[in-house]
Amino acid sequence: xxxKIKFTCSxxxxxxxxxxxxxxxxxENLGRGYTYxxxxxxxxxxxxxxPAKGGEIPRDVVSFDYDNYFIIAKQxxxxxxxxxxxxxxxxxxxxxxxFYYWLIDKKNLKTIGPMDSLEFVQxxxxxxxxxxxxxx
Numbered sequence: 009x010x011x012k013i014k015f016t017c018s019x020x021x022x023x024x025x026x027x028x029x030x031x032x033x034x035x036e037n038l039g040r041g042y043t044y045x046x047x048x049x050x051x052x053x054x055x056x057x058x059p060a061k062g063g064e065i066p067r068d069v070v071s072f073d074y075d076n077y078f079i080i081a082k083q084x085x086x087x088x089x090x091x092x093x094x095x096x097x098x099x100x101x102x103x104x105x106x107f108y109y110w111l112i113d114k115k116n117l118k119t120i121g122p123m124d125s126l127e128f129v130q131x132x133x134x135x136x137x138x139x140x141x142x143x144x
Contacts, residue, residue, distance in 0.1 A: 080132070081109070082144070108124075
């Protein structure tokens, strides 16, 4: 009887540990069906609950801000890895500090991007995005 109780308690502890490990993701509701999801380094993105309807910003979002009308985001650019390239060469080439910028019009479910910094500034003006929204 004592062995059964000991085994059951051990099983419960193991289940709680594994359950806690699975809950380490962070997400933030950005409104109107959009969510920021962070599943660890390099795997953080913004998506709509119906991606075909509202679009998404692919992985490696490094900064974002939002209000009731818009989401703005900065994303690390990922280049294609060539077959002749080693992983080290690819990583070095991918760390050039170049970013993509994105704008989501939440009211119209419209995702604009990827853009360079100049296109992004112009898009913010075109859509009358509040100057209170900032990204690093």
